[in-house]
Amino acid sequence: MNTDYYEILGVSRDASPEEIKRAYRRLARQYHPDVAEGDGAEEQFKEVTRAYEVLSNPEKRQMYDAGVDPSAPGGGQGFGQGFGFQDIFETFFGGQTARRGPVPRARRGQDALVRLEIELAEAAFGVHRELQVDTAVTCPTCEGSCCRPGTSPRTCEVCGGHGTVQRVARSFLGQVMTSSPCPTCHGFGTVIPEPCPECSGEGRVRARRTLSVDVPAGVETGTRIKLPGQGEVGPAGGPPGDVYLEVRERPHATLVRQGDDLHCSLPVPMTAAALGTVVSLETLDGTREIDIRPGTQPGEVVTVRGLGVGHLRGAGRGDLHVHVDVQVPSGLDAEQERLLRELAALRGEERPEPRLAPAQPGMFAKLRDKLAGR
Ligand SMILES: [Zn+2]
Ligand SMILES: [Zn+2]
Secondary structure, eight states: OOOOHHHHHTOOTTOOHHHHHHHHHHHHHHHOTTTOOSTTHHHHHHHHHHHHHHHTSHHHHHHHHTTOOTTSTTOOTTOOTTOOHHHHHHHHHSSOOOOOSOOOSOOOOOOEEEEEEEOHHHHHHOEEEEEEEEEEEEOTTTTTSOBOTTOOOEEOTTTTTSSEEEEEEEETTEEEEEEEEOTTTTTSSEEOSSBOTTTTTSSEEEEEEEEEEEEOTTOOTTOEEEETTOSOOBGGGBOOOOEEEEEEEOOOSSOEEETTEEEEEEEEEHHHHHHOEEEEEEETTEEEEEEEOTTOOTTOEEEETTOSOBOSSSSOBOOEEEEEEEEOOOSOOHHHHHHHHHHHHHTTOSSOOOOOOOOOOOTTHHHHHHHTTO
16 A cells, blocks of 8 residues: 555645645546546545545644654554653644643632613713622632531542543554543542532532622613622632623613713794793703793704713713704684784795705704604
């Protein structure tokens, strides 16, 4: 059997991956059992494929160049005695061998995600909250040692404290020694002869705690607030993870938030819009007088600076935009109708000429929909 894979593919020893692929495609077409005729085609096809499998894989090719045939049955020929599996492994795979030595029992705990519902006003000004969280905490009885008080971990007798056991395994390199985590101590190198009764040897227990949080102004739905070190304590009293508070802002009855600005819709009777008025408006800062100037048109926006949501970064606040919704009177009684007709006559508006306003791109359509709750 020819085991010179470069010769089989008809390429030089420094052939590029592309050259190897091209050579294989050509030969595979030539010898493919579906197309090739005659004896030996199938054997040649297999040979070509085996050569390609080795040379197309950078690791196998490197191994092959070093004198090992990774595809040979019982492989590993070409290595001198005393050249251990780990050394070979490190040579070819850059030291990706199994960990040496025992692994620490204590590991970092997980992060915890806690949802936090807040009102718009709380988002606008910031709020202090006390939160109940359920997380793992260090076991108070054994203080994370996992052992019944007065006892201590013992060196594992199976692995002698190394945390790993060696065994002989078959691999593509033939019979090799591999090391794997010790099944008795799970790689820790020690065993707990008498587990702590409170935590069953976990080193941690679940507990309800109260977290004190200052939620800054400017947070919004989706904002995550990190509380470092307030998460789950790890196994065997390992360092805790973090808590992330994910904010959800409850919709407000009358105010719609866009960034740090607020919008509201203010119904104003037609007469008041025409004559001008002062309206008392409930804002996040209490009642504010809003000036509606004479001749205010439907959809006009009165902006009040600084009555919006506090900026999360930096000082200052957004604005409050009051969208004036002019209400046309309906259900007029006789006297009201008479007065309106008189006004229309005075203004020459009894039969207004139809004049279409120039078309406008739907700049505010989105916002109008939002205000209308669509
Ligand atoms: Zn305990
Ligand atoms: Zn062990």
